[in-house]
Amino acid sequence: MxxxxxxxxxxxxxxxxxxxxxxxxxxxxxxxxxxxxxxxxxxxxxxxxxxxxxxxxxxxxxxxxxxxxxxxxxxxxxxxxxxxxxxxxxxxxxxxxxxxxxxxxxxxxxxxxxxxxxxxxxxxxxxxxxxxxxxxxxxxxxxxxxxxxxxxxxxxxxxxxxxxxxxxxxxxxxxxxxxxxxxxxxxxxEKYRSDCNTLIEYGKFLAQQPELQKLAEQLGRSYQPTSVDRKDTQYEKYRVMVREPATLPESVNGIFQSSDIVRMLPTEMVLLNIDELEIEFYRRFLEQQLLTYQLKGDVWREQVKVRAISKTVNEQLPRGPFIVCVDTSGSMGGFNEQCAKAFCLALLRIAMADNRRCYILLFSTEVVHYELTSSTGISEAIRFLSQRFRGGTDLAACLSETVEKLNQQDWIDADVVIVSDFIAQRLPESLISQIKNKQKKHNHRFHAVAMSKHGKPNIMKIFDHVWRFDTGLGQRLRRRWRAG
Incomplete structure (x- = not known):
């Protein structure tokens, strides 16, 4: 066919x-x-x-x-x-x-x-x-x-x-x-079976919380990209004049021994006319001992050469990805839940604008993973926003998984953000030691976004920066009054 x-x-x-x-x-x-x-x-x-x-x-x-x-x-x-x-x-x-x-x-x-x-x-x-x-x-x-x-x-x-x-x-x-x-x-x-109404609802909610959006902007852009000095070697051509022996010499400079018959002295020619001395002529010729004129002459010619030029270039490294740990315990329900999800949506917007990855870990009694900037990010975001916050608070398990993820090559320069009310059990000393090691030796930054004023100080003291967004009724009324 x-x-x-x-x-x-x-x-x-x-x-x-x-x-x-x-x-x-x-x-x-x-x-x-x-x-x-x-x-x-x-x-x-x-x-x-x-x-x-x-x-x-x-x-x-x-x-x-x-x-x-x-x-x-x-x-x-x-x-x-x-x-x-x-x-x-x-x-x-x-x-x-x-x-x-x-x-x-x-x-x-x-x-x-x-x-x-x-x-x-x-x-x-x-x-x-x-x-x-x-x-x-x-x-x-x-x-x-x-x-x-x-x-x-x-x-x-x-x-x-x-x-x-x-x-x-x-x-x-x-x-x-x-x-x-x-x-x-x-x-x-594939065509999404579920629509994006959940995403739209939280987007509208975020727009009604300008202070929460501002907090996300400050946290997301707080890290200035590091710069490194890099040696940049470039090659450039340049031209010089060089002197070379001329094909046609200009003047006689002296006499020396060689096998150049063209410039041989007349006295050497005599040896060829005497039978007894002819063999002597050939010997001198083979041993380059014939007396010959030494001629002098040179010319100047332009020659192209290449040289390496090294420059020190200051190059800014891009910001690293986000690893966001969200507390989904029962105490984070209601308005806290709405704020936590909207805050993650704001970080996703920053990550997309800065070409950074955004990875979400939900923790209560178990840890659930979502990567919002993957090729299936929209469906991942819908699944994340559809989760309900209930259960206990196992912050240690989530931080342990986060430390393990920071050891992976793709996340070695990530910023860690913990969104919680920090009403949780004390962290193990071994885990605190691992986090401090990441902070000192690898320059990882651990941020805490505290959504309650009742969070335990002993837990929050391990973080590089604590960002506070009090979701209590009094603060909510004050923010609404200022906005009005």
Whole structure:
């Protein structure tokens, strides 16, 4: 069976042009134009993905096989092209009959052309084959569209879902072009069974708590990127004038011994005229002892050389990722729970804007893990925000897992944030020692976000910085009064 790509080449059909037409029609859709006008930061991320769609659709077309009917008709067309005029007209009626048997769309047109073929000459043959080629091109183009129709409809459906998700979450998660690209990438993949209402609700809640959002900004951007001095070696060309011996010397500088016969003294030539001394001449020649003129002369020539130039470059290292430990005990329920989740959403926004990873650990009696900046970050965030806070507080187990994660290469420069009311049991001395070791030797920073004024000081003293957000009723009323 002949491949579709082979027929395309022989008919000069470009599947890329067909795909390009589909994409142009898609981009011209009013819905998409309005969306990108409203959210221009997402357009850059969308444009980067178009190339991948083209390659995927082209691969599908090139790997497809041609249906038997089109293959048989194309074989018949090739035979007719290669036939001479006489044989072509002898076989014309048979060709038309075969077109009828193949149910070819060209059959009716071929029959009409044959009926007008009173002058069976080269012009008629060219017209017949030209019309036949056009019919085959239409069939192959229609086949193209039918092959990618299912993929195209699925692509449109996914695109609509992603546009809806991105437009809903953009106000809460997108800060710059980088974060819009992250959001677009995270919405790729299977259609989400659950909608993003939970994310939107917590985004709106965060907007109503400006002090909580400000706290997240201060914590997230409190660490200034470290800088390192790096030796940067570059090579540059430069030109110098060098002196070399001339091919044609300018003056006599003296006499010395050599085997240069051209510059040999006349007295040495005498040895060749005396039979008894001829052997002596050859000896001096072989031993380079002939007396010869020493000539002097040189020229100056430009020469290109390369030299290394080392410079010290001050390079800023990027900020590390976030590891956020969230207390989900019963004492963190209600308003505390809302604030903790909204705070994590604010850190996620910062992480996406700064190209940092954000990893969440929920702890009560067990530890649950979520990576919000992964390729499935949206579904991970929905699962995280859907969790209910209940149970006890096992802060030690969570911190132990965090220390283990800091030993992994991907998280070796992470910032650790603990969100809790810190109403918990005392930490083991061995764990405190491990945390202090991370702080001193590896410069890890451990932040505490205290959501209660009743937290135990002995626990919080191990942290580099304690950020306080009192969720008590009195503080909530004061914040609302100041906002009003």
């Amino acid at each position: 002949m491949s579709l790509q082979t027929i395309e080449l022989l008919l000069s059909i470009s599947e890329s042009e067909i795909i390009e037409e589909l994409l142009i029609g898609l981009l011209a859709a009013p819905q998409l134009a309005i969306f990108f006008e409203k959210y221009p930061k997402i357009r850059n991320a969308f444009n980067k993905e178009i190339a991948g769609w083209k390659i995927k659709l082209q691969d599908k077309l090139q790997q497809s096989e041609v249906p038997a009917a089109i293959y048989a008709e194309f074989t018949l067309y090739k035979q007719s092209i290669s036939s001479e005029n006489t044989l072509f007209f002898e076989q014309l009626d048979s060709v038309i009959q075969q077109l009828e048997e193949l149910h070819s769309p060209f059959f009716d047109r071929a029959k009409k052309l044959s009926a007008t073929a009173e002058h069976r000459n080269e012009s008629f043959r060219s017209l017949f084959l030209h019309q036949w080629r056009k019919s085959l091109s239409v069939q192959v183009t229609t086949l193209h569209k039918s092959l990618i129709e299912g993929d195209w409809e699925q692509l449109i459906s996914q695109l609509q879902d992603r546009l809806a998700i991105n437009s809903a979450l953009e106000p809460f998660l997108v800060e710059n072009d980088r974060s819009s690209g992250h959001l677009w990438d995270m919405s790729r993949g």
